[in-house]
Amino acid sequence: MAEGEKRRPTLGELIRTQREMASLPMRRLAEMVGISNPYLSQIERNLREPSDKVLEAIAENLKLSSEMLFNSARPSDPEGQPEVVAAIRRDPDLTHAQRATLEEMYSTFRQVTTENRRRGRGTGRAAAVHDGSGSADT
Structure with a gap:
């Protein structure tokens, strides 16, 4: 990565940031989404990738679109990408x-x-x- 280039957040980092901006404790968001607190923690630490259903529930409870959440965490088109x-x-x-x-x-x-x-x-x-x-x- 060139100096001055900003690294895009991972999906987990983006979810954590959005949750914190909404002032939602991890336990509360996990409860709202219908998943366990450890599972949400693993998602936020990029140890597990959420299913589409879980991603949609997270996005809905954070008042985001699931596509926007996924797309904003995806790296931009790297040079030479087919x-x-x-x-x-x-x-x-x-x-x-x-x-x-x-x-x-x-x-x-x-x-x-x-x-x-x-x-x-x-x-x-x-x-x-x-x-x-x-x-x-x-």
Whole structure:
């Protein structure tokens, strides 16, 4: 990180800050959300990632939108980020869990392809399977 650049808060830090700004003790917010105090503590310390349902309940009780809460904690587009990942992150019709799953799948596909290229396997087989013919020459 360059000097003078401000680090974005993590999701847990953002939740803690918003809770403190609302003058809500952790126990009270956990009770309002319907989760245990230790679980909320783990979320605030970034040890656990809340489900969409829990994130929505936290946002509702802190008078925030869950998308705003999630998006504001997400790092800004890093240099060199694939456009696919940026598009996944921008899509308002996907849940947090769906975005995370798609990003993980995309990353895995890229990693496998890179490994195959490095080993000299290329992508011919994938192309053959994709067109359904079983042959890349059709």
